Amino acid sequence: MNCRAVRKRLVAYQDRELSPAETEQVAEHLGSCSGCAGLERRLAAITPRPCLQVDPETQQALWERLDTAVQEAMDEVPHPRSESSWARAHRWLAEETRLPTAAVLAYAALLLLAVAWGASNWWAASQLQTRLEIQPTTTALDTPILPEAIPADQYRPAAYSPDDPSGDDP
Numbered sequence: 001m002n003c004r005a006v007r008k009r010l011v012a013y014q015d016r017e018l019s020p021a022e023t024e025q026v027a028e029h030l031g032s033c034s035g036c037a038g039l040e041r042r043l044a045a046i047t048p049r050p051c052l053q054v055d056p057e058t059q060q061a062l063w064e065r066l067d068t069a070v071q072e073a074m075d076e077v078p079h080p081r082s083e084s085s086w087a088r089a090h091r092w093l094a095e096e097t098r099l100p101t102a103a104v105l106a107y108a109a110l111l112l113l114a115v116a117w118g119a120s121n122w123w124a125a126s127q128l129q130t131r132l133e134i135q136p137t138t139t140a141l142d143t144p145i146l147p148e149a150i151p152a153d154q155y156r157p158a159a160y161s162p163d164d165p166s167g168d169d170p
């Protein structure tokens with residue numbers, strides 16, 4: 001690897017982003033080329049690399065603080081089991097259907113109204129039928145009037161038919 005190729009890779013080399021083979025080639029060149037080695041030292045001095053320079057103790061403390069912050073943020077999120085079934089249904093509806101809840105509720109209300117309207121009509125119809133059924137079906141006119149002059153065994157009610165005016169009127 002020549003100087004040009006090594007200098008192009010110096011930042012990546014310091015960030016440990018090179019492949020093992022490239023890292024080995026660059027290190028080998030830096031060991032034999034004072035120019036590139038000097039450049040590498042100056043680059044390391046001026047480039048802030050917090051992740052590589054922080055001591056393990058500070059890093060550990062940083063991770064612990066991050067863990068605590070994440071844990072606190074997680075605790076603020078409502079636990080799925082603690083939410084009411086209504087809230088769960090609301091969330092499911094929002095996630096699954098992407099429909100505005102107001103529209104869904106309006107539709108449900110309309111459906112309920114339609115069912116109620118149908119039920120009330122059915123009830124009214126059944127009430128009407130009951131009223132018709134309890135009306136007397138027999139009237140005084142249906143009761144045969146037996147003239148006293150005709151013996152009961154000889155009496156035959158008139159069978160007049162409007163279609164056949166001749167009938168068999170006795």
Ligand SMILES: [Zn+2]
Nearest residue numbers: 003033035036
């Ligand atoms: Zn070189």
